[in-house]
Structures are given as C-alpha cells and as structure tokens.
Amino acid sequence: MRKICIIGTGYVGLVTGSCYAHLGHKVICVDNNADKIRILKAGGVPIYEPGLEKLVKENVKAKRISFSTDIAYGVKNSEIILIAVSTPPKIDGKVDLSFVEKVARQVAEVMDSYKVIVDKSTVPVQTGEKVAETIKRYNKHKIDFDIASLPEFLREGTAISDFLNPDRIVIGVSSSRAEKILKEIHEKIKAPVIVTDIKSAELIKHAANSFLATKISFANALANICELSGADISLVTKGMGMDKRIGEQYLRAGLGYGGSCFPKDVAGFIQIAKELGYDFNLLREVERINRQQRKIFLKKIEDTLWVLKEKTVGILGLAFKPNTDDMRNAPSIDIIQNLIKEGAKIKAYDPVAEKKAKEILGDSKITYCKDPYEVAKGSEALVIVTEWDEFKKLDLERIAKLLIHPIIIDGRNIFDPKKMEKLGFVYKSVGR
Numbered sequence: 355m356r357k358i359c360i361i362g363t364g365y366v367g368l369v370t371g372s373c374y375a376h377l378g379h380k381v382i383c384v385d386n387n388a389d390k391i392r393i394l395k396a397g398g399v400p401i402y403e404p405g406l407e408k409l410v411k412e413n414v415k416a417k418r419i420s421f422s423t424d425i426a427y428g429v430k431n432s433e434i435i436l437i438a439v440s441t442p443p444k445i446d447g448k449v450d451l452s453f454v455e456k457v458a459r460q461v462a463e464v465m466d467s468y469k470v471i472v473d474k475s476t477v478p479v480q481t482g483e484k485v486a487e488t489i490k491r492y493n494k495h496k497i498d499f500d501i502a503s504l505p506e507f508l509r510e511g512t513a514i515s516d517f518l519n520p521d522r523i524v525i526g527v528s529s530s531r532a533e534k535i536l537k538e539i540h541e542k543i544k545a546p547v548i549v550t551d552i553k554s555a556e557l558i559k560h561a562a563n564s565f566l567a568t569k570i571s572f573a574n575a576l577a578n579i580c581e582l583s584g585a586d587i588s589l590v591t592k593g594m595g596m597d598k599r600i601g602e603q604y605l606r607a608g609l610g611y612g613g614s615c616f617p618k619d620v621a622g623f624i625q626i627a628k629e630l631g632y633d634f635n636l637l638r639e640v641e642r643i644n645r646q647q648r649k650i651f652l653k654k655i656e657d658t659l660w661v662l663k664e665k666t667v668g669i670l671g672l673a674f675k676p677n678t679d680d681m682r683n684a685p686s687i688d689i690i691q692n693l694i695k696e697g698a699k700i701k702a703y704d705p706v707a708e709k710k711a712k713e714i715l716g717d718s719k720i721t722y723c724k725d726p727y728e729v730a731k732g733s734e735a736l737v738i739v740t741e742w743d744e745f746k747k748l749d750l751e752r753i754a755k756l757l758i759h760p761i762i763i764d765g766r767n768i769f770d771p772k773k774m775e776k777l778g779f780v781y782k783s784v785g786r
C-alpha cells in the first residue's frame with residue numbers, strides 16, 4: 355500500500371484516484387473547488403462516468419479514499435503526488451500550463467519529506483523539466499524529490515476498465531527510486547510496463563492521441579471517396595482493419611472526432627512541434643478533414659430537405675459520443691447552431707447530456723424531448739448525431755409513422771441501408 359495524493363478531481367483525477375484506492379492504496383483527492391469536494395464528501399460524483407459513483411462509495415466506505423480542499427494536508431500525508439489539474443487550450447492552440455505551475459509551487463512550499471511528483475495531466479514535452487525547476491525554486495527546505503510522467507489513456511465511458519485493464523503502462527522517470535515506487539503502485543494490474551525517460555513518456559501521449567485522430571480523419575477522407583465512387587466505407591475499413599498492421603479500431607467514419615482530448619491534443623501537438631522547429635503539417639490536414647466532415651454532413655441535410663426555414667429537424671444524440679454527458683467539442687453543437695442559423699426548428703433528445711447541452715445551446719430555440727419518439731413526432735427528418743445503443747434498437751416502423759416524411763440522415767452509420775430502404779425510409783449515411 356502506498357499513500358497517493360491526487361491534485362485535481364476532474365475526470366482524470368477522480369477516475370485515477372478511485373482506481374488506485376480500488377487497488378488498495380490510500381488516496382487523498384484534493385481540489386480547490388469547494389463545491390466539488392462537498393459533493394464528493396456527501397457521497398456524490400460531480401461527473402457522469404459508468405461505475406464511478408459505485409467505486410468511489412466502496413472506497414470511501416473502506417476508508418481508502420478521502421477528499422479535501424487542502425493541498426498541504428494531501429501532500430504531507432502522501433508520498434506520491436499526482437498533478438491532474440486541467441491544461442486547457444489557449445486561443446492560439448498552445449497549452450495553458452498555469453494550473454500545473456501553480457500546483458507545482460504549492461506542493462514545493464509544503465512538502466516535508468521525499469515525494470514522487472507525477473504529471474498526470476496531458477502536458478507538452480519538456481513540461482517535466484519545467485515542473486522540476488519550479489519545485490527546486492520553491493523547495494526552501496531542500497526536501498528530496500523526483501519528477502515523473504504517467505500519461506493516461508482513459509476513454510470517457512470506459513475509463514475505469516481502461517485504467518484497470520490497459521494495453522500498457524507508461525512510466526517516465528529519471529531515477530530508479532521513483533521507478534520502483536511507480537512500478538509498485540501498478541503491481542496488481544496485468545499489463546506490460548514500459549519505462550522511459552520523462553520526455554519520451556510525455557511524447558507518447560501526444561503521439562498516441564494524434565495517431566488515433568489521424569486514423570479517424572483517414573477513414574473520413576476515405577468515406578468521401580467511397581461516396582464519390584459508389585463504394586461502401588464500412589466494407590473498405592473492415593477489409594483494411596483486418597490487416598493486423600492497421601487494426602480495425604478508430605476507423606469508424608462519421609462526423610469526426612470531438613471531446614475534450616483529441617481536438618485539444620492535436621492542436622497542442624501542432625503547436626509544440628512548431629515551437630520545437632518542426633512543421634507538423636500532416637496534423638493540420640487531420641484537423642481540416644475533421645472540420646470538413648461536419649460541413650459535408652450539414653450539406654447532406656440541406657440537400658435532402660432543401661430549404662430549412664421553418665422546418666422542424668429532429669436530432670438524436672447531443673453528447674460527443676455515447677455513454678457520456680460530455681458536450682465538449684461535440685459535433686451536435688456545430689450542426690444544431692448551423693441548422694438554427696438556416697431557420698430550422700430543432701427538437702432534440704440525448705439519454706444523459708440534456709443538462710450540459712442546455713448550458714451551451716440554451717433552451718429557447720430547442721425543444722428538448724423525453725425520448726426519440728417525441729423527437730420524431732412532427733419532424734421533417736431525423737438526424738442521428740451520437741450512436742447511443744438506445745437508437746440502434748428504435749422501433750423504426752413507429753418512427754416512420756411519427757415523422758412527417760420517413761427521412762433519416764445518419765451521421766454514425768448505425769443502420770443497414772438495405773433494411774432502411776425496405777422499411778420505406780429515405781436513408782442517408784456517411785460513405786455508403
């Protein structure tokens with residue numbers, strides 16, 4: 355058992371903290387947002403993630419996890435300090451590291467014995483060095499410490515199982531003492547461990563996410579070629595993905611990637627490369643294809659319905675992907691805002707993201723519905739934006755009757771075009 359303090363109880367911090375507690379470690383989660391800590395202390399979870407609330411409750415009960423707003427308390431009572439604060443993008447695409455810097459300072463000022471200070475947030479390469487310099491500067495009592503990087507690869511919606519069953523654990527360290535401690539806290543996880551220097555660990559995170567985003571944009575570019583040539587993207591990516599060197603994952607064409615990670619990480623990586631003196635033009639193209647994908651889809655809606663003014667369009671799915679309420683960089687935002695601009699009336703449904711959607715899109719121009727059937731009722735067409743399982747099981751005959759015209763424009767390819775045709779739908783999807 356090791357004592358771990360996680361600073362920042364956002365998505366990554368809270369999942370990581372509760373998983374380490376689940377593995378038997380003693381965890382203190384610290385956040386300067388008193389509201390969040392109050393919710394957590396009262397047994398609630400401020401974010402939506404399947405299984406998280408249960409995991410937190412179990413570990414609170416077992417006294418393996420606790421919550422505090424006091425960094426000094428967390429640091430003094432732990433040997434490993436994980437910095438998991440947010441690293442938001444700045445307007446120019448650079449990564450804002452002010453929260454990381456502030457936490458590094460605060461940790462340095464209060465530490466009273468040897469600590470391993472770990473960067474858990476996604477940070478540009480060489481941030482570890484900067485954190486080490488900062489800590490040295492504010493570490494008045496010359497306490498011994500090590501810096502490390504432990505990049506995370508958690509997907510929203512499956513974050514707990516991604517943490518407990520990872521493809522690999524990357525440990526970036528510069529001392530054998532820190533290596534031993536960080537290997538030990540992951541002992542119970544069955545996964546290969548790769549130990550690297552700190553800069554390589556930092557780059558692995560950027561490289562992995564940017565590569566996955568590249569795969570998605572490649573599939574989307576292919577989808578456009580499929581539409582132009584009459585081929586079927588689902589068959590093309592299946593055939594490609596069966597080559598073990600390529601792999602089938604992250605080749606689903608659709609509305610492009612959204613969320614809090616890929617858009618931010620790709621933009622951040624372009625900027626980091628530029629600062630280092632390398633023009634990563636390939637990634638700019640990945641971004642362009644991603645943006646273009648939403649525009650092409652909007653055009654598909656317009657081509658199908660022609661004039662949008664005064665027409666009611668039903669939207670299924672608002673979250674950036676299924677099993678999350680996260681609306682950050684969700685394609686639904688662009689799509690809905692553009693449809694409203696064209697004068698369309700919007701009815702929308704999402705199983706969990708309605709509250710977050712209202713914060714971004716408001717509720718004056720959108721009628722939020724309680725289920726897909728209410729959306730379909732009186733709409734000119736249904737537009738599928740997020741591939742929730744619930745939508746795959748829709749009673750399509752009932753939907754056809756409720757719609758003014760049986761039109762479905764599917765941005766996620768969840769239905770079989772032949773079956774839809776048989777049911778009498780005008781069905782348009784992506785790349786087939």
Ligand code: UDX
Pocket residue numbers: 506507508509510511563570603604605606607608609610611612613614615616674675
């Ligand atoms: C991602 C990474 O997977 C994770 O390792 C990292 O730590 C954080 O960012 P997440 O943002 O939760 O996780 O979502 P993910 O499931 O990877 O999907 C990202 C986006 O890509 C979504 O918008 C999704 O709809 C899109 N996507 C994914 C596709 O368009 N096609 C695909 O084939 C796969």
